[in-house]
Amino acid sequence: MNDTFSIQQNVATIKENIEKSCLIGGQDPKKITIVAVTKYVSIARAEEAVANGITDLGENRDEGLLEKWAAISSNASWHFIGSLQSRKVKTIIDKVDYIHSLDRISLAEEIHKRATRKIKCFVQVNVSGEDSKHGLPMNKVASFIEELSSYTKLEIVGLMTMAPYTKDEEVLRKCFRNLKNLQQSIQSKHYSYAPCTELSMGMSNDYMIAIEEGATFIRIGSALVGNEQ
Ligand SMILES: *Cc1c(COP(=O)(O)O)cnc(C)c1O
Numbered sequence: 001m002n003d004t005f006s007i008q009q010n011v012a013t014i015k016e017n018i019e020k021s022c023l024i025g026g027q028d029p030k031k032i033t034i035v036a037v038t039k040y041v042s043i044a045r046a047e048e049a050v051a052n053g054i055t056d057l058g059e060n061r062d063e064g065l066l067e068k069w070a071a072i073s074s075n076a077s078w079h080f081i082g083s084l085q086s087r088k089v090k091t092i093i094d095k096v097d098y099i100h101s102l103d104r105i106s107l108a109e110e111i112h113k114r115a116t117r118k119i120k121c122f123v124q125v126n127v128s129g130e131d132s133k134h135g136l137p138m139n140k141v142a143s144f145i146e147e148l149s150s151y152t153k154l155e156i157v158g159l160m161t162m163a164p165y166t167k168d169e170e171v172l173r174k175c176f177r178n179l180k181n182l183q184q185s186i187q188s189k190h191y192s193y194a195p196c197t198e199l200s201m202g203m204s205n206d207y208m209i210a211i212e213e214g215a216t217f218i219r220i221g222s223a224l225v226g227n228e229q
Contacts, residue, residue: 007045010224011052014207018218021211032211035079037203037221039064043071045225050075058100058219062088069095081160081219083134086110093119100124100160100200100219103135105147112151119153122160122200122217125182127175130164138182145186145194156191158198158216159183163206172206176213183214 014034022029035058038046046057046068057072059065060082069078079098089110100122102108111119123145126135136144145156159182163175179201186196202210204223211218221227 005226007048007225008052010226011049011054014220014224017208018211021208025212025214027211027214027216031216033217034224035081035200035217035219036224037081037219038068038225039082040221040227040229041225042228043068045228047072049225054224062092065092065095079219090114098122098157100217101134102154102156105144108148108151108154112153115153117153118155120157121154122158122198123156124160125179127161127178128164133162133164135161138178141182142186145191145196149191149193152193154193156194156196158196158200159186160200160217162203163201163210167205169209172209173213176201176210176215180214 018029018032033056034054035056036049036054037058039060050072055076056079057068057076058079058081059068065080077097078095079100080092080096081100084101084107086107093114094116098120101124102121103124123141124135125141126133126137129137148154148156159179161179163172180199183196183199198216199214200217202215202218204220207218207220
């Protein structure tokens with residue numbers, strides 16, 4: 001146990017860092033959404049984050065999402081951030097506001113079929129091309145988004161990526177910059193169903209770099225709510 005752990009302090013630190021990174025990257029701090037990733041922590045920790053002003057919670061598995069949602073539901077917006085099996089869509093669809101892991105047409109079809117209201121979706125992109133990473137390769141993203149026009153329950157709000165696991169700042173920057181360039185090229189097409197104005201990128205170890213490079217949704221677990229596992 002680390003007895004100096006404080007979610008209140010973590011939120012304050014992250015907000016200060018967001019301010020700094022926005023200054024460097026020329027962004028408005030108000031446009032950055034902090035998604036608190038609660039997959040490694042208890043309901044109590046997730047509730048504590050909400051009590052400290054966090055409005056968005058993220059989970060990467062359906063069980064975790066359902067458990068947290070049952071306890072906290074209407075006090076937050078809910079983000080599904082993990083790879084999503086089509087057969088799990090119906091169990092989470094009425095609970096989530098955002099899905100960050102859209103990566104195939106069959107999943108879009110299932111979301112469209114099950115949703116009773118608009119679901120904001122990020123297309124997940126495997127920028128680095130690592131085999132271990134989920135998401136579409138960069139060169140498949142534009143045609144994939146073109147194919148989504150008939151799935152009217154989905155709104156394609158932006159692109160999401162997980163950076164490679166490295167401390168090499170240049171590698172991280174390049175990954176985030178590539179995703180930003182792709183996002184801008186899709187945004188410039190002005191698809192009504194895919195405004196694609198947002199970038200979900202940056203986690204505990206790299207969110208400052210991600211914001212400098214244009215992130216608008218950062219997904220932060222351990223640096224915010226800790227890790228109880
Ligand atoms: C776990 C997870 C995060 C948060 O990870 P931390 O390093 O703890 O901040 C962000 N995004 C996804 C997709 C995750 O699975």
